[in-house]
Amino acid sequence: MSATVPPPKGDPATQDDFLRRVRPPEWRNPQPRQPYDLVIVGAGPAGLSAAEFARRQGRSVALIERCWLGGNSLNSGSIPSRAIIRAAQALSFLRDEEDYGSMAFKRPATDFSAVMARMRRIRTRLAEYHSADRLRNQGIDLYFCDARFAGPDVLLAGDTPLRFKKAIIATGARPKPSDIPGLDRIGYLTSDSIFDLTELPRRLGVIGGGPLGCELAQAFCRLGSRVTILQNDPRFLPEVERDAAELLSMSMSRDGVETRLNTSVVGARMDGGDKCLDTVNDDVKCSIAVDEVMLSIGRVRNVENLGLDAANIDFDPARGLDVDEFLRTTNPDVYAAGDVCDWHHFTNVAESSARMAVQNAFGAMIERPDQSKIPWCTYCDPEIAHIGIDVREASRQSIPIKSFTVMMQDVDRAITDGQDDGFVKIYVRDGTDQILGATVVATHASELINEISVIMSAGIGMRRLATILHTYPAQSDAIRLAAVAYLNNQNATSAGR
Amino acid sequence: MQALHELTDGALLDRLQRGAFAYFAENTNTRNGLVADTSRAGSPCSIAVVGFALSCYPVAVQRNWMSRPEAAALTLKTLEFFWHSAQGDRPDVTGFKGFYYHFLDMQSGRRVWQCELSVVDTTLLMAGILTAACYFDGVGDEQRIRDLSDALYRRVDWQWARNGRETVSQGWKPECGFLHYGWEGYNEATIVYVLGISSPTHPLPAASFAGWTDTYQWENLLGHDVLYSGPLFTHLFSHAWIDYRGVQDGFMRERGSDYFENTRSTIAVHREYCARNPRGYEGYDGDLWGITAGDGPGDREMRQDHRDRRFFGYMSRGAPYGPDDGTIAPWAMLSTVPFDAEAALRGTRHLLQTYPQVCSNDRFSSGFNPTLRAQEGGWLSEGCYGLDQGLLVMMIENYRTGLIWEITRNCPVIRAGLTDAGFTGGWL
Numbered sequence: 001m002s003a004t005v006p007p008p009k010g011d012p013a014t015q016d017d018f019l020r021r022v023r024p025p026e027w028r029n030p031q032p033r034q035p036y037d038l039v040i041v042g043a044g045p046a047g048l049s050a051a052e053f054a055r056r057q058g059r060s061v062a063l064i065e066r067c068w069l070g071g072n073s074l075n076s077g078s079i080p081s082r083a084i085i086r087a088a089q090a091l092s093f094l095r096d097e098e099d100y101g102s103m104a105f106k107r108p109a110t111d112f113s114a115v116m117a118r119m120r121r122i123r124t125r126l127a128e129y130h131s132a133d134r135l136r137n138q139g140i141d142l143y144f145c146d147a148r149f150a151g152p153d154v155l156l157a158g159d160t161p162l163r164f165k166k167a168i169i170a171t172g173a174r175p176k177p178s179d180i181p182g183l184d185r186i187g188y189l190t191s192d193s194i195f196d197l198t199e200l201p202r203r204l205g206v207i208g209g210g211p212l213g214c215e216l217a218q219a220f221c222r223l224g225s226r227v228t229i230l231q232n233d234p235r236f237l238p239e240v241e242r243d244a245a246e247l248l249s250m251s252m253s254r255d256g257v258e259t260r261l262n263t264s265v266v267g268a269r270m271d272g273g274d275k276c277l278d279t280v281n282d283d284v285k286c287s288i289a290v291d292e293v294m295l296s297i298g299r300v301r302n303v304e305n306l307g308l309d310a311a312n313i314d315f316d317p318a319r320g321l322d323v324d325e326f327l328r329t330t331n332p333d334v335y336a337a338g339d340v341c342d343w344h345h346f347t348n349v350a351e352s353s354a355r356m357a358v359q360n361a362f363g364a365m366i367e368r369p370d371q372s373k374i375p376w377c378t379y380c381d382p383e384i385a386h387i388g389i390d391v392r393e394a395s396r397q398s399i400p401i402k403s404f405t406v407m408m409q410d411v412d413r414a415i416t417d418g419q420d421d422g423f424v425k426i427y428v429r430d431g432t433d434q435i436l437g438a439t440v441v442a443t444h445a446s447e448l449i450n451e452i453s454v455i456m457s458a459g460i461g462m463r464r465l466a467t468i469l470h471t472y473p474a475q476s477d478a479i480r481l482a483a484v485a486y487l488n489n490q491n492a493t494s495a496g497r
Numbered sequence: 498m499q500a501l502h503e504l505t506d507g508a509l510l511d512r513l514q515r516g517a518f519a520y521f522a523e524n525t526n527t528r529n530g531l532v533a534d535t536s537r538a539g540s541p542c543s544i545a546v547v548g549f550a551l552s553c554y555p556v557a558v559q560r561n562w563m564s565r566p567e568a569a570a571l572t573l574k575t576l577e578f579f580w581h582s583a584q585g586d587r588p589d590v591t592g593f594k595g596f597y598y599h600f601l602d603m604q605s606g607r608r609v610w611q612c613e614l615s616v617v618d619t620t621l622l623m624a625g626i627l628t629a630a631c632y633f634d635g636v637g638d639e640q641r642i643r644d645l646s647d648a649l650y651r652r653v654d655w656q657w658a659r660n661g662r663e664t665v666s667q668g669w670k671p672e673c674g675f676l677h678y679g680w681e682g683y684n685e686a687t688i689v690y691v692l693g694i695s696s697p698t699h700p701l702p703a704a705s706f707a708g709w710t711d712t713y714q715w716e717n718l719l720g721h722d723v724l725y726s727g728p729l730f731t732h733l734f735s736h737a738w739i740d741y742r743g744v745q746d747g748f749m750r751e752r753g754s755d756y757f758e759n760t761r762s763t764i765a766v767h768r769e770y771c772a773r774n775p776r777g778y779e780g781y782d783g784d785l786w787g788i789t790a791g792d793g794p795g796d797r798e799m800r801q802d803h804r805d806r807r808f809f810g811y812m813s814r815g816a817p818y819g820p821d822d823g824t825i826a827p828w829a830m831l832s833t834v835p836f837d838a839e840a841a842l843r844g845t846r847h848l849l850q851t852y853p854q855v856c857s858n859d860r861f862s863s864g865f866n867p868t869l870r871a872q873e874g875g876w877l878s879e880g881c882y883g884l885d886q887g888l889l890v891m892m893i894e895n896y897r898t899g900l901i902w903e904i905t906r907n908c909p910v911i912r913a914g915l916t917d918a919g920f921t922g923g924w925l
Contacts, residue, residue, distance in 0.1 A: 096805075234677040234678055235681065242681050242682055242714075243725075243818045246818060246819075246820075247818060247819065250819055250820050254805075254807055262677055282670060282672070282673045282676055282677075283611070283670050283672030283673040391712070391713075391714045392711075392712070395711040395712070400751060401715070402715050402716070402717065402722075403714060403715065403716040403717065404716075404717045405716055405717065405718050407719070407775070407817050409773075409775035409776075409817075410719075410773065410775070420775065423818070425716075430715070430751075430752075485717050485720065486717070488720065489717050489720075489722065
């Protein structure tokens with residue numbers, strides 16, 4: 001884990017502001033206090049959250065970051081990705097303008113450098129909320145350097161030993177590297193590097209059809225790249241609810257994304273100026289020529305070079321850190337939070353687990369991540385959001401469930417907005433009105449799912465939900481309509497008896 | 498001649514059933530019993546269509562369209578072809594492990610198009626073979642039909658088709674082994690498990706059916722409780738052979754439904770979807786529906802009435818989740834006649850009155866899209882598909898006399914398969 005930090009791309013002013021916030025060039029690491037109540041390795045969403053939360057509780061905190069503050073989420077994940085997706089969405093909307101009676105913006109062209117500049121401005125703006133200065137002002141000792149354990153209660157920040165009462169590992173994860181023969185040689189992008197592109201690739205091959213791969217594939221396609229997704233699995237987004245995945249697959253295809261399922265990339269080579277990917281689909285061999293390749297085949301946890309053995313912390317290079325239900329590692333004073341120990345790779349989960357790790361480290365061991373109420377979203381268009389149980393999980397747990405579905409094409413506001421692709425599907429324990437989960441496919445699914453998250457946390461059932469007034473017209477009315485469908489169904493069943 | 502839509506129900510069904518059956522007379526190689534997939538020139542045989550044809554011959558005998566000896570002879574010829582056809586793992590034979598390639602050369606009976614060894618299509622072929630064995634209960638040719646049917650069924654290695662997993666793979670190719678389609682949820686494959694589980698030689702484990710139903714999703718959709726599967730045909734193919742009225746597996750028992758009722762609910766969902774017609778397709782109506790797998794206008798995009806339209810070729814279409822490009826299968830409404838006769842007949846009459854071009858020589862086209870080229874009467878699929886015609890003959894017969902269901906209710910393989918898969922109640 002080298003401390004060499006690449007310079008950020010972009011115009012000099014934004015670049016200076018960004019660096020000033022995430023890693024000030026003139027930064028001097030503080031003189032250590034001994035011992036710290038809490039030392040945190042990694043200043044992504046989990047590390048930042050843990051540090052700020054522990055400080056508010058009056059703990060002495062050291063936070064060690066080897067690169068930039070903000071982690072994947074700010075630098076190569078949710079934020080830059082969302083910013084580019086939004087730009088692509090806007091262009092896509094302008095191309096549909098004739099539907100809305102306007103003829104002004106026929107076929108707008110893409111200024112890719114403007115899209116990327118906007119993304120960097122947004123990143124810089126958001127970096128302010130957890131900037132190095134702010135952290136220092138909160139009384140957090142911030143170290144920019146590598147970190148490794150030198151013993152069960154001591155970490156080295158660079159060469160400086162920091163003794164701790166408790167520690168949290170929040171080193172996150174990184175894109176899984178390629179094992180495709182030849183791909184290293186021809187070069188490929190990952191979510192860590194794609195946001196540094198300065199020119200829109202004319203043809204982009206995306207290997208792996210996971211959520212991030214799909215999001216960026218659709219966005220780059222809308223910006224003007226010819227995009228092909230190559231995916232091993234025969235199902236599109238195999239982890240996602242079947243009808244949601246099918247609907248998104250159609251939507252991406254409508255945008256022009258070519259998806260080749262059940263297709264393995266078995267080799268990569270240069271052919272003239274083209275990057276060539278050799279593929280196999282059952283017995284059909286094929287080659288596809290592109291200008292850039294993006295690899296999106298999952299993530300690996302950052303557990304190397306941390307001296308974990310010296311601190312008696314068990315880990316597995318593939319699985320990451322072994323933590324118990326309270327997020328504690330095999331060293332009773334060391335906890336973990338975020339992507340390094342959690343498969344979700346969601347910012348909201350990372351932040352929430354970080355706060356729990358702090359609670360558990362300094363209080364009674366009471367906080368456990370509640371896997372049953374984690375909302376997440378895939379930011380394609382339409383978005384796919386989910387919370388709680390789904391059909392597969394219900395089947396695994398032998399819980400009889402029934403889905404109540406409202407198609408967005410039957411929701412007044414979705415129709416007036418021209419955003420009627422998708423559905424709200426609420427999973428109810430069969431024979432009761434208890435909501436166990438939901439899948440939402442909609443332009444604003446990431447917003448709609450939060451209403452369901454609140455409903456589930458408050459223990460509101462379908463019966464009560466049906467009576468809760470929503471604004472009209474509103475897309476979230478789809479959620480109420482699902483509950484109304486439940487009531488109608490109950491009434492019909494009673495009448496039929 | 499009186500227009501079709503003006504005929505009485507009985508006369509209409511008679512005309513259309515006979516018109517559908519005539520497909521087999523026109524598209525069968527009587528030397529080996531193989532039936533063409535479509536009426537288009539050069540079409541290969543589809544083994545599934547042969548399965549439908551074998552099930553339709555008893556209907557033809559009962560309705561005096563064929564003599565019994567004539568039907569038995571053609572059936573026997575078909576079974577003899579399959580029994581003697583080349584089996585093995587070479588790429589140019591007819592089958593392997595008792596399964597058959599999806600498409601065969603009409604003359605030589607060997608694999609064409611480098612197609613897959615198909616588990617589902619072999620199952621439909623076997624369903625036809627078993628139906629023939631139950632119907633032809635006489636001596637001579639009929640005894641030989643029963644013997645060959647038994648031998649062909651016993652030869653199918655269902656265990657092998659699991660490829661070591663809980664549920665069956667859908668296909669295999671000598672070039673690359675088992676294929677991965679990634680099926681999930683309810684579809685037309687119930688009959689695969691019913692026939693596979695009761696094999697005396699290479700049975701699927703009874704638990705494999707439960708493994709498959711684990712992916713089911715019970716859903717309230719457009720006001721109806723359904724086990725969803727988008728395309729209509731998935732609610733009809735197993736049902737053409739199996740009388741699901743009142744018989745329930747574990748999943749349906751818990752929901753107080755059965756696969757017959759589920760098809761009825763699905764019809765209601767499709768009608769409601771077409772009545773709402775969210776995409777504004779031409780013609781769609783509560784009495785004009787029929788979204789399923791079938792031929793389509795081909796991949797093309799166009800701008801129409803200030804909106805983008807996108808059309809597809811042959812594909813599996815569904816409602817309400819889609820894909821839906823405004824293409825319906827004109828035969829689909831009528832093939833639901835045993836489940837909801839009023840809806841099926843009303844819809845079919847409305848279709849025939851509004852778009853008479855979808856039915857020529859009393860036979861429905863595979864696909865029709867009134868939205869594309871609306872001024873010229875819409876897009877119409879060329880020729881006819883054997884699957885559509887076979888399904889129509891069987892379903893009309895099930896509605897009129899229940900003949901196929903009556904035959905298969907007495908088929909020991911189907912009874913045992915249903916029982917072992919956990920079905921109880923009703924006629925079982």
